[in-house]
Amino acid sequence: MPTEQMGAVDLHGGDVGVTPRWMVGVSLVIGFGLIFFLGMVGGVMKAAQGNLVHLSPSTFYALLTLHGDGMISTVVLLTAVAHWYFLRRLLNLRVEVLVFAVLAIVWGLVAAAVAILIGGFGPGWTFLYPLPFIGNTWPVWSTGLFFFGVLFVGIGFAIFCLDILAGIIREYGVLNGLALDTIFPRLRRADGKVAPPTVIAATMVSIDGILTAAAGTVLVVDLLAHWAMPHFPVDPLWIKNLTYFFGHTIANLTIYLSAGVIYAALPHYTGRPWHTNRVYAISWTTSLLFVPWAWPHHLYMDFVQAPWLQIFGEASTYIATIPAAVVTIFGALLLVYRSEMRWRIGSTFFMAGLLGWLVGGVAAMIDATIPFNEVLHNTLWVPAHFHTYLLGGVFLFVIGFASYFAGDDAPPTRLTKTFEWVFFIGMIGFLAMFYAGGIEGVPRREAVQPVPGPLLAVIGTAFAAVLLIGMTGLLIEIFRRGQRNGATHEREVT
Amino acid sequence: MVPIAGKQLVILVLWLALSTIVVIAFSWVVSSTKRPVPVGDVQPGGYRLRRLWGWFYGTLLVAAFAVTLWTVPYAWAQGSTGKPALVVHVYAHQFAFTMPKKLPSGTRIEFLVTSLDVNHDMGIYSPQGELLGQVQAMPDYTNVFFFTFPKPGRYVIRCLELCGAGHSYMFQPLQVYAPAPASTLGGRSA
Ligand code: HEM
Ligand SMILES: [Cu+2]
Ligand SMILES: [Cu+2]
Numbered sequence: 001m002p003t004e005q006m007g008a009v010d011l012h013g014g015d016v017g018v019t020p021r022w023m024v025g026v027s028l029v030i031g032f033g034l035i036f037f038l039g040m041v042g043g044v045m046k047a048a049q050g051n052l053v054h055l056s057p058s059t060f061y062a063l064l065t066l067h068g069d070g071m072i073s074t075v076v077l078l079t080a081v082a083h084w085y086f087l088r089r090l091l092n093l094r095v096e097v098l099v100f101a102v103l104a105i106v107w108g109l110v111a112a113a114v115a116i117l118i119g120g121f122g123p124g125w126t127f128l129y130p131l132p133f134i135g136n137t138w139p140v141w142s143t144g145l146f147f148f149g150v151l152f153v154g155i156g157f158a159i160f161c162l163d164i165l166a167g168i169i170r171e172y173g174v175l176n177g178l179a180l181d182t183i184f185p186r187l188r189r190a191d192g193k194v195a196p197p198t199v200i201a202a203t204m205v206s207i208d209g210i211l212t213a214a215a216g217t218v219l220v221v222d223l224l225a226h227w228a229m230p231h232f233p234v235d236p237l238w239i240k241n242l243t244y245f246f247g248h249t250i251a252n253l254t255i256y257l258s259a260g261v262i263y264a265a266l267p268h269y270t271g272r273p274w275h276t277n278r279v280y281a282i283s284w285t286t287s288l289l290f291v292p293w294a295w296p297h298h299l300y301m302d303f304v305q306a307p308w309l310q311i312f313g314e315a316s317t318y319i320a321t322i323p324a325a326v327v328t329i330f331g332a333l334l335l336v337y338r339s340e341m342r343w344r345i346g347s348t349f350f351m352a353g354l355l356g357w358l359v360g361g362v363a364a365m366i367d368a369t370i371p372f373n374e375v376l377h378n379t380l381w382v383p384a385h386f387h388t389y390l391l392g393g394v395f396l397f398v399i400g401f402a403s404y405f406a407g408d409d410a411p412p413t414r415l416t417k418t419f420e421w422v423f424f425i426g427m428i429g430f431l432a433m434f435y436a437g438g439i440e441g442v443p444r445r446e447a448v449q450p451v452p453g454p455l456l457a458v459i460g461t462a463f464a465a466v467l468l469i470g471m472t473g474l475l476i477e478i479f480r481r482g483q484r485n486g487a488t489h490e491r492e493v494t
Numbered sequence: 495m496v497p498i499a500g501k502q503l504v505i506l507v508l509w510l511a512l513s514t515i516v517v518i519a520f521s522w523v524v525s526s527t528k529r530p531v532p533v534g535d536v537q538p539g540g541y542r543l544r545r546l547w548g549w550f551y552g553t554l555l556v557a558a559f560a561v562t563l564w565t566v567p568y569a570w571a572q573g574s575t576g577k578p579a580l581v582v583h584v585y586a587h588q589f590a591f592t593m594p595k596k597l598p599s600g601t602r603i604e605f606l607v608t609s610l611d612v613n614h615d616m617g618i619y620s621p622q623g624e625l626l627g628q629v630q631a632m633p634d635y636t637n638v639f640f641f642t643f644p645k646p647g648r649y650v651i652r653c654l655e656l657c658g659a660g661h662s663y664m665f666q667p668l669q670v671y672a673p674a675p676a677s678t679l680g681g682r683s684a
Contacts, residue, residue: 057659124656130633131612135588137659236613236632272533279544301615302630303637307570314562318555326548333523334540341527355520362512366505369558371565375501375625378615378654439506440496441625443617443654448662450652451623452495 020095024085027102028402031078032475034109035395038070039471043464049449050457058137060447061122066113068125069146072251073109073153075394077102079257080160082401083205086198086264091167097159104156111149115142124445126247129223129239133230144227151220157250158213165206168199177203178288179281194276201260204288205253211292212253216246237304244298252291255357255389258397259328262350265404266332269347270339274331283323290320297368301377310370317368321361329354345408345416345478349400352424353393360388363435378445380453381438388431399474406482416481419474426467433460496623567627569638579604579640586614586631589660591651598673599643605629607637614664615654621647628654643670 041063048055055063084098115121119142123131127150132143168177172195179195181187195203219242225232267274296313299305332354341347363385367376376382412420433456442453449457498506579602585592587610597603607616609631617628618641629639643649653664 057662061656061659061661123658128613128655131657134611135658236634240613240632299630301628302632302635303568303639304632304635307568310566310568311563315559318559322548322551322555326544326551330544330547333519334536334544336527337523337540338526338529338531338536339533340530343527351520351524355516358516359513362516363509366509370562371567372501372505374567374627376505377628378617379625435509439498439502441502441617441619441623443652445656446662450665 018095018099020085020088020098023095023098023102024081024405027077027081028398028405030106031074031081031398032402034070034074035078036468036472036475038067038074039464039468041067041070043461043468046457046461046464048447050454050461052458052461055447057447058120058122061124061445062116062120062138063122064445065122065125065127066116069112069116069150070109071390072125072247072254073105073112075254075390075398076153076157076250077105078398079254079261079394080157082398082405083198083202083257083260084160084164085401085405086261087164087167087202090196090199091164091171091202093163093167097163101156101160101163104152104159106156108149108152108154108156111152112146113149115146115149118142119145121146126243127223128243129226129234129236132223133226140227144224147220147224147227151217151224154213154216154220154246154250157209158217161206161209161213164202165210168195168203168206172199174203174207178285179276179278180285182276182278182281197263197274197276197280198260200276200280200284201256201263204284204291205256205260207288208249208256208292209253212246212249215242216250219243219246237302240299240302241295241305244295245292248295248298249292251386251390252294254394255324256287256291258353258394259324261397261401262328262332262354265346265401266335266350268404269342269344269350270335271342272335272339274335279327283327287320287323290316294320294368297373300370300373314368314370318365321365324361325358329358342409343412344403344410345412345420345474346400346403348412348420349396349403353396353400356392356396357389357394360385360390360393363388375441376438378443379438380434380436380442380444382444384431384434384438387434392427392431399478402475403478403482406478407485408478408481409485410481416474416477419470419477421470422466423470423474426463426465426470429463430460430467433457433463499624500626502624567640569640572640581606584608584616584631585610586616586653586657587611588658589653589664591616591653591664591666593651593668595667596669596671597643599646599670601673602640602642605637605639605641607631607639608635609633612657613655614657617652617654618668619650619652620644621649623650630655646670646672 044053045060045063045067047053048060081102084093087093120138121142122138127146168174175187177195177199179200181189181194219239222234222239226234263274293312293316296305296309297317300310336351366372367381367385437453437456440452442449581604582594582597584605584607607629611633614631615628616631618626620626627641629637631637647670649668649670651666651668653661657664
């Protein structure tokens, strides 16, 4: 198998009695459980917007905050663990560190959930200052607890990134982690070994991830200081920039973590290896440099923002799409084109996820174009595009990974194909209603929407139900099929 | 349903067209796996195509970027054009906008928008319900926003930033009237 040739040696079984395989498996089960629960919460929100169930506005906004914070934390967890699964064969990584990272993220999620479900904390997952502090319907303790929760998610992600970066430095060094030795002969190693694409992706993610987590820490510490000492001065514009630097970048990095997974897993199905060359070095260095500069596209409608940030933010957003469109997605299509592709659940979901990434990416680019943003900002176009590449992209990659990980290598059956179709049809319909709402100018984050929001929400709720049924059926099937094949597969892969 | 016109129409057509191309490309690649060939047969052509695609995409981005530079809504790009505008202060607060109830159409208005508590966003909806433009309202800062109401009618000003439990109810009508005939203004702004 091509993926196993990437210098794979199995490393430590783990000194805390946890094997890497067990840890990855447990994380997947926790993650999928959370996605299912939070997806149901999403369905309930849609139903409320369609007037099918009644929720008070404060309950609605609490659920919105839970869904947003929970989903983002969960996909960070899932994509990090999936990427780690491949990295640990290439770098010297310790499973104990992953255990700490996962525990920190889960603890952060639990803290946020308590603040939201018991305290009723509900300013949205971006908790834009000063809303958490002013005229609110939730107690003061819930505000503080939620910030601690965010802090822990950030810490968990930082631990993950630091360990990976340390592993890369030990094995390749930062520059060769980006495969810059393919461009600069001076950097070349005596043994001629270059970093595989999965490691290149990890170099970019870990460096930008550390930056993001650092910004998140500054943000949350500022807000916690203000929480403890209400006279502690906070500047709303500075905090908004920091908030989106953190929020945008951490959500965005889940896609780059997923790219690392695809580099490693897709060759398993196509039978063609994925090689490093200088195009990958250039492309990931570009991502490394420009992804952290895309956040200002969230502040286009803050007209006081420094003009250079507005313009540079748009340029950076555009530039950051080039590596994805020209190298990773194009590269994946080339890897598949006229290959002896084995169409399994895994490969199907990787391809479907790439499609969602691209379609959602096009919608995101339109939104990130300033004159269009004037009529799209804070409309349903925003959840439309990010659900397309998170639900219809990143999450599909994780399902593909789960199928790969479970050793579910048998051809699809009638049953799995049916679930796939139910899942995809539900998803497409659900997403289409978001896009329609955006075009019609319906605002996002509304407990009660103006017309035609409620009508679209009724249709959206029906599609969401179909989506959740298909998703649940499929995940159960993957689990069962994996268990059946698991025993033989484990010997082969682990 | 709200009529789909103006920018929204451009956006919808653009997104549907690009998505359709993407879906066709994917379907083509997926169906190509029925006729497998060794990787060596497709790689040189693939790399050539990648270079072409890269140039094409890059050019497209540069062009789009250049166009947007001319059309940004900010004061520094717009401030010097047109006649001195009518200046209108807008104070957003939980859960209403303190601002005039009536404004003229066809007049370039300079809105000075701020907030007295949390972040809000002033969205302008046409009498038909189309979203025509918006600007954030942030405490401690004043956003300068130029807008010309295209025609008279009953517009709606709606908050577009989650600002608390009453957020969904933060909207209010704005009556836009045809300005008095040019003669009464001394024929200056006809
Ligand atoms: C499984 C099915 C899902 C359903 C039914 C669903 C539904 C919803 C709904 C109804 C909203 C509120 C939109 C609005 O009116 O503003 C929403 C917001 C959101 N969703 Fe989902 N969603 C799903 C999956 C996901 C996934 C997989 C992710 C991320 C990985 C995600 C991330 C978010 C985020 C970040 C928000 C914004 C929250 C906020 O505005 O504070 N959702 N979702
Ligand atoms: Cu963003
Ligand atoms: Cu408001």
